[in-house]
Amino acid sequence: MSAEAATARVRPMTGRFRIDLLSDAELERIHETTLTVLERVGLQITSERILIELGAAGADVDPAESRARFPRPMVEEAVSRTPPAYLLAGRDPSWDLHVGTGEGYLTLDGCAAEVVDRETGRRRPPTRRDLIEATRLADAVDEVAALWPCVAVTDVPPHAQAVHQTHIQLANSTKHVIAMSTYSARDARTVVEMARVAAGGDLPLRARPILSSFQCSISPLSYEGDVMEAAVEFARAGLPCGFVAMAIGTATAPTTLAGHLVTLNAELLGGIVTLETLVPGAATYYGPYEAFMDLRSGGIDLAWGPEDVLFKLAAAQLARRYELPMNIIAFGTGAKTQDWQAGAQHAISLAGVALAGEADLISATGTIYGSRVFAFENVVLDAELFDLVRHLLRTVPVAADDLALDVIEAVGPGGHFLAQAHTREHMRELWVPRSFDRGTWEDWEAAGRPEARDRARERVRQILQEHEPEPLEEDVERELRHIVDVHERQAEGAHHG
Amino acid sequence: MDERIAAMAPLRDALYALDEAGAVGITTELIRRGADPQRVLQEGLTEAMLEIGRRWNAGDVFLPEVVAAAEIFGRCNDIVEPALIAAGGKTLGHKVVMATVKGDLHDLGKNMVGAMMKTAGFDVHDLGKDVPTERIVEAVREMEPTIVGLSSLLTTTVPEQRNVIAALEEAGLRRGVKVMVGGAPVTEEWATEIGADGFAPNAPEAVKVALELAGSERLAGA
Numbered sequence: 001m002s003a004e005a006a007t008a009r010v011r012p013m014t015g016r017f018r019i020d021l022l023s024d025a026e027l028e029r030i031h032e033t034t035l036t037v038l039e040r041v042g043l044q045i046t047s048e049r050i051l052i053e054l055g056a057a058g059a060d061v062d063p064a065e066s067r068a069r070f071p072r073p074m075v076e077e078a079v080s081r082t083p084p085a086y087l088l089a090g091r092d093p094s095w096d097l098h099v100g101t102g103e104g105y106l107t108l109d110g111c112a113a114e115v116v117d118r119e120t121g122r123r124r125p126p127t128r129r130d131l132i133e134a135t136r137l138a139d140a141v142d143e144v145a146a147l148w149p150c151v152a153v154t155d156v157p158p159h160a161q162a163v164h165q166t167h168i169q170l171a172n173s174t175k176h177v178i179a180m181s182t183y184s185a186r187d188a189r190t191v192v193e194m195a196r197v198a199a200g201g202d203l204p205l206r207a208r209p210i211l212s213s214f215q216c217s218i219s220p221l222s223y224e225g226d227v228m229e230a231a232v233e234f235a236r237a238g239l240p241c242g243f244v245a246m247a248i249g250t251a252t253a254p255t256t257l258a259g260h261l262v263t264l265n266a267e268l269l270g271g272i273v274t275l276e277t278l279v280p281g282a283a284t285y286y287g288p289y290e291a292f293m294d295l296r297s298g299g300i301d302l303a304w305g306p307e308d309v310l311f312k313l314a315a316a317q318l319a320r321r322y323e324l325p326m327n328i329i330a331f332g333t334g335a336k337t338q339d340w341q342a343g344a345q346h347a348i349s350l351a352g353v354a355l356a357g358e359a360d361l362i363s364a365t366g367t368i369y370g371s372r373v374f375a376f377e378n379v380v381l382d383a384e385l386f387d388l389v390r391h392l393l394r395t396v397p398v399a400a401d402d403l404a405l406d407v408i409e410a411v412g413p414g415g416h417f418l419a420q421a422h423t424r425e426h427m428r429e430l431w432v433p434r435s436f437d438r439g440t441w442e443d444w445e446a447a448g449r450p451e452a453r454d455r456a457r458e459r460v461r462q463i464l465q466e467h468e469p470e471p472l473e474e475d476v477e478r479e480l481r482h483i484v485d486v487h488e489r490q491a492e493g494a495h496h497g
Numbered sequence: 498m499d500e501r502i503a504a505m506a507p508l509r510d511a512l513y514a515l516d517e518a519g520a521v522g523i524t525t526e527l528i529r530r531g532a533d534p535q536r537v538l539q540e541g542l543t544e545a546m547l548e549i550g551r552r553w554n555a556g557d558v559f560l561p562e563v564v565a566a567a568e569i570f571g572r573c574n575d576i577v578e579p580a581l582i583a584a585g586g587k588t589l590g591h592k593v594v595m596a597t598v599k600g601d602l603h604d605l606g607k608n609m610v611g612a613m614m615k616t617a618g619f620d621v622h623d624l625g626k627d628v629p630t631e632r633i634v635e636a637v638r639e640m641e642p643t644i645v646g647l648s649s650l651l652t653t654t655v656p657e658q659r660n661v662i663a664a665l666e667e668a669g670l671r672r673g674v675k676v677m678v679g680g681a682p683v684t685e686e687w688a689t690e691i692g693a694d695g696f697a698p699n700a701p702e703a704v705k706v707a708l709e710l711a712g713s714e715r716l717a718g719a
């Protein structure tokens with residue numbers, strides 16, 4: 001199937017509305033302060049190789065501290081080199097994503113440390129089987145447009161986690177794969193090799209990158225050298241590589257929202273400048289994943305609040321200012337199950353993302369407990385919220401047929417519109433829920449008073465029973481297995497040696 | 498049976514397509530050419546409504562489509578009925594008499610119930626809205642329906658449902674007919690309190706209740 005022939009199955013959110021929280025002058029103050037931080041404080045990047053290249057390109061490098069300080073023109077020039085729009089391809093072209101075109105795509109979240117067992121309802125460390133099932137589920141849920149490895153696979157050697165996860169993602173869905181846990185250039189090279197095999201070679205992969213990646217800063221203002229080297233590997237293979245910063249206000253970022261925005265912005269821009277210096281024109285994105293510290297316990301505040309939504313709105317303005325595609329986290333809740341709190345927090349936060357007017361990749365589908373735990377039910381519930389908000393972002397068409405004058409005349413006073421052809425022509429445009437309860441009280445009693453999560457659980461069960469993703473070709477599958485085996489063995493040797 | 502049913506396929510197809518002009522045209526032509534009106538009703542119109550009911554159950558059609566089909570069914574039935582009476586035929590389905598009670602002009606819910614009832618093969622006779630109690634009693638006496646369905650939307654007209662039941666008692670007709678009540682303010686408790694036989698919160702549920710009531714009627718009569 002050629003890309004041209006494919007009918008898009010993706011269900012994006014389109015940014016019809018846009019709240020500009022900050023005035024232009026306020027936005028510039030954040031930008032200017034960020035540039036001052038990058039110039040005066042800089043970033044710690046623990047890679048000699050990368051520091052040398054940054055130094056050659058004009059950064060003020062202090063090898064003893066592994067520090068690079070970036071002159072303002074270097075930052076502004078590098079940021080201007082980033083492509084504003086690019087393709088994140090699906091193995092099946094009908095799942096191609098056009099990042100940077102104003103469409104927002106729902107994605108999973110990454111490497112949850114625990115999963116809620118589908119049988120027992122208790123949390124436990126995830127296994128390969130969980131990631132296979134979660135990926136198959138995400139493949140079947142149309143609102144989910146791209147895959148992260150949504151649980152950390154813990155029944156494989158830790159050094160082989162990334163390659164196992166990538167293998168499972170590629171084999172169990174035809175949607176775009178976002179690779180994670182590639183903590184070294186070596187990991188990245190293996191994952192790139194797997195993507196090449198699945199795409200049919202280096203050139204086909206460059207033309208249609210079916211896999212992308214991102215790397216995280218260590219707040220405040222640091223990157224592990226290995227992680228940055230991995231980013232460079234992806235970019236050199238023509239694969240988009242974004243940057244995500246997960247700074248915790250009060251702990252690893254200032255307490256004020258503006259200060260938090262400055263350090264997070266400095267980390268993201270610093271990462272992007274580094275990548276663009278080493279691989280000019282590399283496709284990348286801006287991933288502000290804010291968090292706040294719980295003032296009593298010192299842990300991450302799991303119960304998202306208004307600060308989160310405000311932060312997203314401001315961060316989106318920054319991404320827009322830099323013409324960088326944005327990866328934003330939409331779902332976060334302190335709830336331990338799919339209850340009132342989870343529903344309220346996910347809905348409000350997602351609505352905030354929708355109003356931010358700039359969200360290319362929208363993440364954390366399927367998570368609870370501060371994105372630490374993956375729950376299968378949440379994939380279908382979050383997808384339904386996304387579908388609802390997606391439909392909220394429409395307008396009210398007022399063409400002649402929409403105004404329905406003829407029908408109003410035909411029905412007249414006291415009649416009804418049920419039997420009109422106009423009704424039938426338009427009724428399927430109305431949003432129809434799947435998990436929201438719209439039944440009668442009697443039905444609800446008769447069914448044993450089910451909640452949304454019970455309906456969601458049933459849908460998950462049904463999908464996993466029925467849905468068979470389009471498999472990889474046999475020789476591709478064999479080759480991937482071989483690559484995983486070799487990586488696992490060699491890395492083991494490297495660790496022992 | 499299958500072949501005969503197949504002969505009515507164009508009529509059924511017109512109903513599935515919600516093609517009113519087509520359905521009315523085919524029905525008129527069938528009756529004009531002397532087709533058995535019983536067959537037109539059963540194998541054409543009623544069979545089509547049953548199929549639409551199956552499609553509703555499968556989630557393939559929505560209520561507006563059922564209502565539209567029921568309206569076309571009604572137009573066609575008006576053409577078939579005189580011929581049916583002339584031929585001395587009768588419908589096979591259980592008769593249901595429906596009315597929105599006196600003082601209430603809100604008949605949409607009742608129309609939806611009527612439409613859905615047709616998809617289960619009931620022979621629905623709709624007395625309309627704002628129907629005086631005496632007319633309902635009269636219709637029950639004349640038509641001897643299996644079920645009489647009473648609808649009201651307003652809390653101020655709901656008590657009228659109790660009055661109809663009392664009037665049926667008084668006329669000595671209550672034991673021969675099952676009474677179903679419905680409407681937004683109506684609850685199971687209210688239905689029980691006024692001595693109705695059945696209640697449903699919406700049109701599809703009403704069909705289930707009616708089928709149960711008709712079944713028990715058959716058993717009682719056997």
